Amino acid sequence: MRYLLVEDNRELAEAVIARLLLDGHAADHAATLAEARDWLSVADYDLMLLDVMLPDGDGRQFLTEHRATRDLPVIVLTARSQISDRVDTLDLGADDYLTKPFDFAELEARCRAVLRRRSGPSRNEIRLGEALFDPGAGTIDYGNTTLGLRNRELRLLEVFARHKGQILSKSQLIDRLFSQDAEISENAIEVYVGRLRRKLEPAGVRIETVRGIGYRLTTE
Incomplete structure (x- = not known):
């Protein structure tokens, strides 16, 4: 699978990318929304991991724009943990929501679950x-x-x-x-x-x- 990670925290981004590569996935990193748009214009992805607060804009607005033109599944990564934030983000079109800090095993499980739901089968197999x-x-x-x-x-x-x-x-x-x-x-x-x-x-x-x-x- 090929992932796009949109995250401005360099340390976290490097850790996530390293884990995805270790598991045999392909992964590209964008530190800004502008870089994310560039990546999406030249490559096809199976899943996007999207931070909310980015240097050049709000990831939620980007998610709204993304949903208007693409069906690429999105998991939102954010430090916001209030239920209202989660509900709003899901209503904007996110496939799932993960609060920072998170465990890599949970991130991997949520990625599998989103991809599984999108591909049809209800089971992992x-x-x-x-x-x-x-x-x-x-x-x-x-x-x-x-x-x-x-x-x-x-x-x-x-x-x-x-x-x-x-x-x-x-x-x-x-x-x-x-x-x-x-x-x-x-x-x-x-x-x-x-x-x-x-x-x-x-x-x-x-x-x-x-x-x-x-x-x-x-x-x-």
Whole structure:
């Protein structure tokens, strides 16, 4: 998954970005609303983490503008803890609300919950044919076998699973898996896809190569 963090507290931003990268996600950071608009104009994201009080404006106003043009899910991060603030922010279109200081485990759980609600299934697991993929646990179960996935394999499968049946180009996969400043070649994507493909074959989950276009996940 690819995240955009809009947060002017440098120390907090670095900690959040480091945690997201450690978990295998891609993440970009904007310290101002102007930078956030720039990032959104050049990249596609799965989720935005948005602070309320920023140097060049109110994150709530930005959220209102954002909702008028985009459907990107948003979790608001703020030091304000009053119920009225939470209600107002949710009414403006936020998908969730997290009060600072927060625990990284809770942030990750809320991100998963928002993405899960947006993708449809009410449970954390995603059914792939006869296999059951759990992004939170980083496992795929089939028959009596539980297969563990490495971070990059896990995030790659998560992208494919949420776009099952759709053709994804190498550039789209790079955009979903890596931050904007990462220098990743299409050959690297071929390597990651090859590793994941070999692990998934016994589970009846296939990653097909669509010549000249990209890859598509299918199930038996």
